[in-house]
């Protein structure tokens with residue numbers, strides 16, 4: 024079985040019959056999807072269709088929204104992440120997240136990357152932390168640009184660098200999955216190209232889920248694409264199939280630019 | 284005939300009404316006759332005439348009411364009857380005001396016999412200047428009104444003019460507060476300069492002994508250091524030790540943990556706390572906190588424990604400042620973008636770690652600005668220290684001892700029988716000036732910090 028087969032033999036995350044409500048309003052309706060370990064999965068769909076909502080239910084960030092309620096089953100390595108025994112702190116260390124707008128902390132570059140390892144106690148001493156920080160920055164493709172100014176504030180970097188810093192920050196806690204919610208929507212084309220290149224390099228090391236409103240981007244970076252519309256999962260399949268040979272009328276309309 | 288400003292104001296208001304009607308009628312008439320379209324609606328022409336009629340006359344009225352008493356008095360003093368007046372300030376003033384009251388009909392007869400010959404000159408002078416004033420005012424009103432009236436033409440841009448005049452009036456109104464502040468500072472400055480002719484600034488700023496009441500055998504000493512120290516001890520140290528942690532914790536609780544309903548109740552309650560008159564806090568400090576602290580100190584065997592203590596005043600002042608600090612901190616924490624909080628939580632940080640390691644550091648510049656503003660309020664606070672801190676100028680770090688502050692000494696120097704130009708009285712102004720400069724600087728620095736902080740998060 025090759026990697027590009029539609030069936031995913033050993034999914035990293037498995038969602039089954041997931042509904043998400045904000046108060047009375049249902050934002051996600053009966054979504055089931057498998058996220059492959061070595062794949063980049065793209066979520067596409069018109070804005071407001073629930074992509075971010077579904078993504079945020081994968082690392083329980085929806086817990087921070089008082090009105091949000093998630094039902095159904097979501098598993099990480101076969102373990103129910105909404106089970107009472109699941110420690111949300113551990114979960115988020117395993118399932119990292121990168122946001123739409125770069126959000127570095129107003130701390131030094133070093134402390135931004137070191138923040139996660141410190142709170143999880145991954146680095147017993149300074150030398151260990153130095154190693155972790157350097158490795159994360161190298162992986163995020165930022166090391167050469169910042170190695171001489173690690174003490175400078177993370178907020179002083181350019182937008183694209185800030186976003187790569189946020190990726191380094193997520194990588195530093197050694198997650199298994201990285202969720203990215205429109206990571207390039209606030210960036211210029213050159214910075215966007217760098218992030219896309221980075222996603223290619225990270226593929227295989229982490230299971231990656233990326234939300235994007237840019238269909239070319241989905242086509243460029245992902246192997247699997249899920250098309251959401253009005254809170255439902257309309258079609259999920261190999262990226263090449265979705266873009267060249269969609270099975271659903273709505274998918275076709277969307278990728279040919281009929282709406283969205 | 285005396286000069287009654289209120290009645291005259293009514294008179295020109297009435298004239299302005301006539302001017303309004305006349306201006307409107309004329310513009311209608313002109314438009315009708317020429318068949319042309321008016322640039323502005325007729326009301327605006329009316330307003331234009333009315334404003335030109337009213338504003339210069341009213342302005343003159345204001346100026347005249349303030350200068351004419353001096354003119355009248357000058358004329359009276361120039362008469363022969365005034366030559367026998369005593370030259371000494373107080374008695375002379377009393378006689379003059381007695382005569383004036385009779386001349387203006389506020390009093391049936393003179394109380395001081397010496398005033399009797401002055402009544403007639405006063406009445407004459409009042410009469411004369413009243414007529415001059417009224418004539419000049421009416422002339423101005425008519426001139427203004429006529430000027431405006433003759434300018435009315437169908438294409439005259441009355442609306443633009445009226446709007447400009449209204450803007451000018453609003454500008455003047457906003458200048459009042461600024462000019463008043465400026466005036467206060469100037470008077471403070473003048474009195475302080477008089478003080479510094481008697482006592483050198485260096486003594487006030489660096490002298491370590493404060494004894495303005497030592498009397499004849501010893502000269503007065505005006506060393507301000509004990510007062511400054513007392514002010515700092517109470518306002519910047521003790522009060523802040525109370526207000527900063529409690530205010531911060533309140534803000535963290537309200538922004539991060541409190542349910543919306545709790546927040547809805549607690550925030551207004553805190554704001555009410557901020558509105559309690561300081562004299563009430565003063566009672567609380569003097570009658571409840573201070574005695575309790577003294578007993579506690581005596582129990583511990585601390586020397587110099589007094590019923591008036593720095594600690595009592597400082598603690599109560601800190602409590603008074605809590606709502607201020609918490610509301611500034613609340614604003615600063617709320618200004619930290621939600622994305623920052625999400626970023627931390629998404630890394631697996633607990634809410635507590637997120638608050639301590641991300642939110643508070645990110646909010647710190649804003650909080651610092653708020654704390655500086657709080658300090659500047661605390662060192663200017665008067666009532667609590669007057670009632671609870673005492674008046675003895677001690678240089679002590681013992682918080683159970685009595686200390687005094689700049690504001691408490693200002694009150695002490697200005698109350699009681701004092702000649703108005705003794706060094707003691709003037710010292711109050713010099714102290715006021717020092718306090719003013721310090722709080723002004725604190726405010727400037729604080730507002731800058733807060734502004735830069737706001738800009739950092741857009």
Ligand SMILES: Nc1ncnc2c1ncn2[C@@H]1O[C@H](COP(=O)(O)OP(=O)(O)O)[C@@H](O)[C@H]1O
Pocket residue numbers: 045050068069070071072073074075076077088090
């Ligand atoms: N915190 C929230 N509270 C209430 N409704 C929300 C919240 N976040 C999102 N929604 C609603 O849920 C729906 C899906 O939103 P979202 O997941 O952000 O869509 P997308 O990311 O695809 O643009 C939208 O209708 C949105 O208004």
Ligand SMILES: [Mg+2]
Pocket residue numbers: 074075076204
């Ligand atoms: Mg979204």
